[in-house]
Amino acid sequence: MSILFVITPGADWAYAISAGLKHRVVIPAVGGLLSGHLIATMVVAGGVGTLVANHPVTMSVLTMAGAGYLLWLGINMLVSPSTPRADEVQASGSWKRWALKGLCVSGLNPKVFLLFLALLPQFADATAPWPVPMQMIALGLVHTFSCGVIYLLVGFGSQVVLRTRPAAAHLVSRFSGAAMTLIAVALFAEQLLR
Template sequence: MNLHTLLAFWTISILLVATPVADWAYVISAGIRDHAAVVPAVFGLFLGYIAITGTVAGGIGALVAGMPLAVTLLTFAGAAYLIKLGISLLRHPPLPKEGHERETSARRWITKGFAISGLNPKALLFFLALLPQFTNPGSSLPIFLQIAILGCVHTINCVSIYLMVGFGG
């Protein structure tokens, strides 16, 4: 892997991360509710993306992608969780009513963030489809390490953008 490949991947990653998706909605919700919740929320998303990076770098991601039923189940699990979060937001709006401050623990923000990014089938498919295209079998680094590096670059991009989005919310 050379610097040009890494910069090309970084550019694509930034463009994708800058596109509003469920992660954005989550960190905006955290920022609206309480600026102190932004860091734990983003940390949870970070942990989910690190888990996906490890899964793909370890080869398990390709195995899962080769099993349509597994991808379908992951898709439904992710969709069900996002629906649950949506219903929860409707029942408990981000701005608490006067006199009804609602504390949410950092652990809860982290857990929700992990579930949002870790159960997101689009993230897994993104990693499976895009990361291998930026690897070089002739490199001195093994493929799994190249994938891990690219996954970490993407995760760092996510954290950077999501912190800005969350604190701007």
């Protein structure tokens, strides 16, 4: 189930592709994405996930915040698509910016939180020698590791393939922006139709 989630393109993939089109920012971008997954793991393992699940308004607010952030990122990618340039040099501090954006992309993604909330507890066993929170942390770390492998492949793969094809990179960047925008609109619509 975890692998299916990771290999399905979504906001995290779009962000990894966008990072791949920039010079030397794949690692901080993916690190930020993984930080969001680690936070979701800790929240669910700490029992906060159950509290949030029992308060639909809190979940709605998180969903709307995440949708708003994805919409902002998506529109920015549509307006100013990433196109690799041979002379591109990163400004200092851009690694931090890419990591923080990655953290926000996955940390504010309610689908990540819901996946962890729905998936991790199913595989925890109260009779096992490890306490349930430790089991959830271990499962979350396995999932996060899988995400790291796939997101790095996506980011570096897009860097290798698309840097030599600026027109294709421009198109993929716009597609990624459109994907983020559509995901955001779907999240907004889902909340409004409740």
